[in-house]
Amino acid sequence: MNSSTVSRHPDDIAAAAARFAEDGYVVLPGFVSREVCDAVAADVTASLNPVLAPAEFEADVGYPGSPASRSAAGGDTPRRLLNAYSRFARLRPVVVGPELGRCLRAVMDTDQVLLSQCHHNCVMTKAPGYSSVTLWHQDIRYWRFEQPGLVSLWLALGRETEENGALKIIPGSHRMAFTHDRLDDAKFLKPELPENQALIATARNVELEPGDALLFHAQAFHAAGRNTTDRIKLSCVFTYHAAHNAPVPGTRSAQYASIPVG
Numbered sequence: 495m496n497s498s499t500v501s502r503h504p505d506d507i508a509a510a511a512a513r514f515a516e517d518g519y520v521v522l523p524g525f526v527s528r529e530v531c532d533a534v535a536a537d538v539t540a541s542l543n544p545v546l547a548p549a550e551f552e553a554d555v556g557y558p559g560s561p562a563s564r565s566a567a568g569g570d571t572p573r574r575l576l577n578a579y580s581r582f583a584r585l586r587p588v589v590v591g592p593e594l595g596r597c598l599r600a601v602m603d604t605d606q607v608l609l610s611q612c613h614h615n616c617v618m619t620k621a622p623g624y625s626s627v628t629l630w631h632q633d634i635r636y637w638r639f640e641q642p643g644l645v646s647l648w649l650a651l652g653r654e655t656e657e658n659g660a661l662k663i664i665p666g667s668h669r670m671a672f673t674h675d676r677l678d679d680a681k682f683l684k685p686e687l688p689e690n691q692a693l694i695a696t697a698r699n700v701e702l703e704p705g706d707a708l709l710f711h712a713q714a715f716h717a718a719g720r721n722t723t724d725r726i727k728l729s730c731v732f733t734y735h736a737a738h739n740a741p742v743p744g745t746r747s748a749q750y751a752s753i754p755v756g
């Protein structure tokens with residue numbers, strides 16, 4: 495792993511935790527070396543040609559711009575390679591390693607953190623041509639834990655910009671209360687409401703360099719556009735919960751054991 499200012503200096507970790515508390519997200523620049531990024535990207539590319547199961551396809555999500563079905567043009571465009579923790583051994587020292595553990599414990603203000611195998615645990619594969627638009631949502635909407643304070647790691651394997659569909663986040667939205675009428679049936683922010691428009695106008699593009707890590711709160715509203723470039727965008731995404739914050743028994747969130755983070 496590359497040197498990371500955040501991993502080396504307790505002061506930087508404290509500053510990252512303060513930024514996270516305020517905004518609901520923080521970027522840890524250069525968290526992973528270019529060498530590791532390239533090696534993981536090569537493993538991911540080998541899983542894309544052909545697409546190795548388990549995977550989710552753009553046609554499966556029905557988001558704006560996605561192919562209408564798996565048999566439509568572009569219907570074989572993958573969106574996510576699933577089970578990334580068990581699939582990509584090279585990622586394991588990073589995503590349950592001590593450097594990330596130190597950062598996660600600080601931003602989550604807890605002493606033991608676990609990686610959930612049930613949510614995200616994927617490589618997002620935003621492909622040119624048939625990628626879709628992800629509307630404004632909170633990841634916690636379909637997850638079932640005793641408390642909502644989960645955190646996701648988004649690790650950029652390549653550059654992420656507005657042009658290739660980088661994430662946008664509404665700062666501070668993890669601390670806001672939202673009435674049900676502001677959300678549609680799938681729990682996306684209704685874009686036609688003036689109060690939602692005003693909120694969305696405060697969003698920030700989270701542009702990342704290869705190896706940058708983004709930590710974001712499961713209640714932070716985020717969205718992303720299509721990849722309008724001619725190169726695929728690959729991002730590893732994992733979700734963490736505090737050891738004291740257990741998944742609700744019998745739900746999808748409790749389907750697989752969580753992995754301790756160093």
Ligand SMILES: O=C(O)CCC(=O)C(=O)O
Nearest residue numbers: 618627628633716717718
């Ligand atoms: O890259 C994207 O389109 C955003 C994905 C996302 O926000 C999600 O799957 O929760």
